[in-house]
Amino acid sequence: MGLSAREKRTLDGIADRLHGEDPLLAESLSSFATGVVTAELLPPRRRTSTLVLLPVALLAAIMAIMAVVLPPISGTEADPAPVSQVLPRG
Amino acid sequence: MGDSFGDRPRGRTAAEEGVIRDDAAEAIASEHGKLGLPAATALVVGNIVGTGVFLLPASLAAYGTVSILAMGLVSIGAIALAVVFGRLGARVPAGGGPYAYAKDAFGEFPGFWNAWSFWLTAWIGNAAIAVVWVNYVNYFLHWDSAVAQVILAFVALWIPALINLSGVRNIGAFTLVTTVLKFIPLIFVAVVGLFFVRGANFGPFNATGGNWIGAISTAGALALFIYSGVESVTIVAEKIKNPARNIGRASVYGVLICAAMYMLSTVAIFGTVPHDALVNSPAPFADAINNMFGGGIGGGIMAACAVVSGIGAINGWTMLVAEMPMAAARDGLFPEIFRRENSRGAPWVGIVLGTALTSLVAVYNYFGTTEGFNKILLIATFTTVIPYFFSACAQLFWLVTGARKVHGARLGRDLAITAVAILFAFWMTYGAGTEAVFIGFLMMLVGIPVYIWTKAKRGEYGPRGRAPASSSGRTR
Numbered sequence: 236m237g238l239s240a241r242e243k244r245t246l247d248g249i250a251d252r253l254h255g256e257d258p259l260l261a262e263s264l265s266s267f268a269t270g271v272v273t274a275e276l277l278p279p280r281r282r283t284s285t286l287v288l289l290p291v292a293l294l295a296a297i298m299a300i301m302a303v304v305l306p307p308i309s310g311t312e313a314d315p316a317p318v319s320q321v322l323p324r325g
Numbered sequence: 326m327g328d329s330f331g332d333r334p335r336g337r338t339a340a341e342e343g344v345i346r347d348d349a350a351e352a353i354a355s356e357h358g359k360l361g362l363p364a365a366t367a368l369v370v371g372n373i374v375g376t377g378v379f380l381l382p383a384s385l386a387a388y389g390t391v392s393i394l395a396m397g398l399v400s401i402g403a404i405a406l407a408v409v410f411g412r413l414g415a416r417v418p419a420g421g422g423p424y425a426y427a428k429d430a431f432g433e434f435p436g437f438w439n440a441w442s443f444w445l446t447a448w449i450g451n452a453a454i455a456v457v458w459v460n461y462v463n464y465f466l467h468w469d470s471a472v473a474q475v476i477l478a479f480v481a482l483w484i485p486a487l488i489n490l491s492g493v494r495n496i497g498a499f500t501l502v503t504t505v506l507k508f509i510p511l512i513f514v515a516v517v518g519l520f521f522v523r524g525a526n527f528g529p530f531n532a533t534g535g536n537w538i539g540a541i542s543t544a545g546a547l548a549l550f551i552y553s554g555v556e557s558v559t560i561v562a563e564k565i566k567n568p569a570r571n572i573g574r575a576s577v578y579g580v581l582i583c584a585a586m587y588m589l590s591t592v593a594i595f596g597t598v599p600h601d602a603l604v605n606s607p608a609p610f611a612d613a614i615n616n617m618f619g620g621g622i623g624g625g626i627m628a629a630c631a632v633v634s635g636i637g638a639i640n641g642w643t644m645l646v647a648e649m650p651m652a653a654a655r656d657g658l659f660p661e662i663f664r665r666e667n668s669r670g671a672p673w674v675g676i677v678l679g680t681a682l683t684s685l686v687a688v689y690n691y692f693g694t695t696e697g698f699n700k701i702l703l704i705a706t707f708t709t710v711i712p713y714f715f716s717a718c719a720q721l722f723w724l725v726t727g728a729r730k731v732h733g734a735r736l737g738r739d740l741a742i743t744a745v746a747i748l749f750a751f752w753m754t755y756g757a758g759t760e761a762v763f764i765g766f767l768m769m770l771v772g773i774p775v776y777i778w779t780k781a782k783r784g785e786y787g788p789r790g791r792a793p794a795s796s797s798g799r800t801r
Contacts, residue, residue, distance in 0.1 A: 244783075290740050305542060308536070
């Protein structure tokens with residue numbers, strides 16, 4: 236389930252309160268959660284086509300090439316990457 | 326029969342209408358205290374243009390006029406990043422910007438790491454601006470002792486902090502005024518300087534002696550960080566009027582204004598100051614003015630401009646220093662204390678703590694070693710890039726995982742822009758240099774115990790939320 240930690244805590248809080256106020260009702264409700272889980276897989280809203288994923292693969296390849304090619308063409312022996320301005324802002 | 330409630334819709338009571346009117350009034354009042362498009366654009370421009378711009382033409386001149394081409398490439402990357410931030414801001418108009426995008430796309434830990442990274446870069450970077458600001462103030466005052474310079478640095482840091490504590494309207498007004506004031510001399514040099522350009526001043530196309538591709542790469546790496554601050558309005562999204570519309574516009578307008586200023590001023594200075602003199606110039610803008618009109622008035626004008634520019638930039642960044650951790654703290658991903666606001670709605674803990682940390686770094690510059698200070702600044706260099714890279718990747722994630730709203734040609738266009746932004750951020754990481762990446766990564770690792778601490782404070786005991794059995798025998 237896609238519940239966040241905060242949402243889970245909130246539901247836990249509600250369950251605790253219900254358990255304190257009406258234990259019988261809490262037991263009754265919790266019985267719904269017993270038994271075999273028969274969750275049904277829902278089909279994705281939209282299948283991602285290869286045409287869309289191709290640029291992602293291409294991007295990864297370009298980044299790999301940049302990582303290998305940039306240091307030799309613009310670095311120095313002492314520092315494989317050029318040191319940018321000391322001031323990290325414009 | 327006429328309605329006794331006048332033009333009030335049928336069935337609505339006076340009490341209900343009162344509530345609705347109150348809600349509308351609150352909404353109007355709430356919007357009134359927010360930044361409109363001009364102030365938001367000024368925030369972007371004001372944060373991008375700090376004090377580094379005043380030395381940039383001299384630094385670039387060492388590579389020859391090929392550096393103008395490199396700056397053009399960097400500008401294209403920055404514009405792509407601004408467009409991506411605009412798209413992200415429209416999709417998730419939540420405070421924290423890059424933090425919110427990374428969290429939404431990749432989960433809590435990447436979100437936290439982005440907040441941590443940005444928080445580091447924001448307050449450490451302010452120390453760099455403050456120290457350079459003191460140098461420009463000393464053009465007039467000549468307070469050369471270490472104690473006097475520390476006092477000046479505190480002035481540069483704590484006046485913006487006080488403005489930030491007084492609320493968003495004052496921040497907006499100060500940002501707008503300082504941005505306009507800093508831009509007048511810069512645009513003046515950029516535009517009027519073009520009429521004084523002499524071809525002989527430009528120097529060689531490639532002054533490095535190596536191949537021109539290498540020269541572009543190296544000069545580009547030097548200029549990669551001149552657009553730091555492009556993300557500014559995304560971080561304060563909750564304080565922007567109509568964020569879905571204005572975040573994108575302010576980001577793009579801000580970068581375009583800066584790009585025009587950077588490009589034109591570089592061309593103008595390259596053409597008005599002889600190449601050999603420019604390479605060694607400590608004040609290229611001042612030299613350009615002096616060469617245009619004669620005399621020595623340029624130094625004073627540009628020093629005053631740098632003073633205004635520096636304090637304006639610190640004001641804007643101080644806002645971000647506090648806003649980013651506040652956004653993360655609201656989600657329980659940063660220490661709770663950062664959520665605290667004063668009566669004017671300013672996140673005072675973030676402002677005071679951030680400014681105090683910046684003050685310590687500034688003090689270290691004057692009583693420690695310059696080398697040590699520069700190493701601290703390297704942390705800010707690398708940590709600047711992390712939020713850019715994650716944000717651009719978050720946009721890519723949304724575009725390819727089916728959460729997108731665009732198809733066909735628009736999808737292709739958005740993918741292309743996002744790819745340019747990612748490659749630009751990747752290039753920035755490379756341009757930060759090996760030492761910056763090394764030190765910056767170590768500081769990123771420091772964030773992990775902080776993350777564990779905040780998770781533990783939230784009462785989470787593991788990835789599946791398991792906890793010891795409660796008194797009732799149930800597990801939580």
